[in-house]
Amino acid sequence: MYFPINKLEYICIQPDEPLTNIVESIWMVKNHSDEEKEGIIVPDGKIDLFLLADENGNFEIFVSGLCSAPITKPPFPKSTMFAISFYPIAAEYIFKQSFADLNNMKKTFPTDYWGFSRDDLNDFNQFYHKTFKIISSLLSKEIDDRKKKLFKLIHASKGEITVKELEENVFWSSRQMNRYFHKWLGVTLKTYLNIIRFSNSLKQLKNGDFYPQLDYADQSHFIREVKKFAGVKPIILNKNENDRFIQFSLMPDK
Template sequence: MSDALNTASAQPCESLAPFVESFWMMKNPTDLDEQVITFPDGGIDLYFFRNAEVPIHTSLVGLETHSQSAYMPKQSVLFGVRLKLLAAEFLLKQPVAELLNDRITLDRGFADISSSDLEDFPSFVEKLESYFLALLDERVDPRKRIMSDMIYETNGAITVSNIAEAANWSSRQINRYFNKWLGLPLKSYCDILRFRHSFDSLKEGELFPEDGFNDQSHYIKLIKKYSSLTPKQLAHDKSDRFIQLSSKK
């Protein structure tokens, strides 16, 4: 990602934290299209895009299992919301299983977001928070909440059996939930989160993280699976094209 792109992010309010990871913004104020590369990170994204030719375009992006290369058009802005796994059921109220490595266009006016809302990031966040809070009309099954909390607290470094025991929910039921709502089994989702968690060490030039992996060969295999690159290639790339590596905390 070029330094020409401006980015920002914001955390959700406490009530939305189990469902929303972050709100984010990217702007390309230049007169050149800028290449961006994204990696699988376990997020479901809502995109709100605007430029001179397109007043607003809204899309829903499912989970990704491989890297994606695209371009941020010149003089454009992209606001987004990265959703957690429970958001499919409790905020979107629809599975995203069929959107694995895919996306759909949403109707204009989704969440009552208009082109003018893409002029001010804090106002955008406030408006979407209000919209999402109004959708939380049912209690989350405690088993699902325990499952979600354990997955994110461990950055995916946990087994299905550990979650099943803690949540009092069978491994079969858990995987059925993941396949229905997200389009992949729990282990695959956890592997993506472990891959993502390695970004912090990669940014520091560390080629093997201290936790989350049993051995270096397993770590290298996972990195190559989701990025098509080796840890060394990722850590030493100086072009700053990689969104998550350059903008994640």
């Protein structure tokens, strides 16, 4: 998928097997504007690895843990960002480290992390194929079927599934699932479900539909949850003045 949005150039690709249970997408954003403005990232239930370069020659590689609240992003004018959005299961199977301490935070890696370099930002197609090979090589053990099913059910249900339903379908106790989420991600299973449900509401909010389509108790509950995860009421999020909500700006209309 490719489309320019204002002064942002955006491409997003969903990977094929064997990465479909690990990687949600591989994408790039080129900011052609020289305007200095902050942005806001809202929770979407993913772990993201970024390669970022600006026109002054600065280059960094960093990872962001799960977000459970809106995060203010510093301005990146005249910059190129390539990114890999991972499902949370990647913490255990790809990064092989806990992200519990990186909730709403980022961690900077060496500029040769995983063999990447600034030169990889010259060609997105080559970056995609290189990324595919790297992550495939890092996936050194078979993913537990319970964990694959757990995340598949959560995302297929758009976060509407209950913890009890997950217990019954995955054959994993709520205590064990919560222990897993605490250990690797630093959030409860219920919080993660709420994040996924909120993230799946963004499309309708962009289209101007402020009445909950997912299983919120009522409109007041919906508004509270949007304020919790976006920091503003639905109508303010919909207006998205100055394109300050990054994911909202990159989302195609209709």
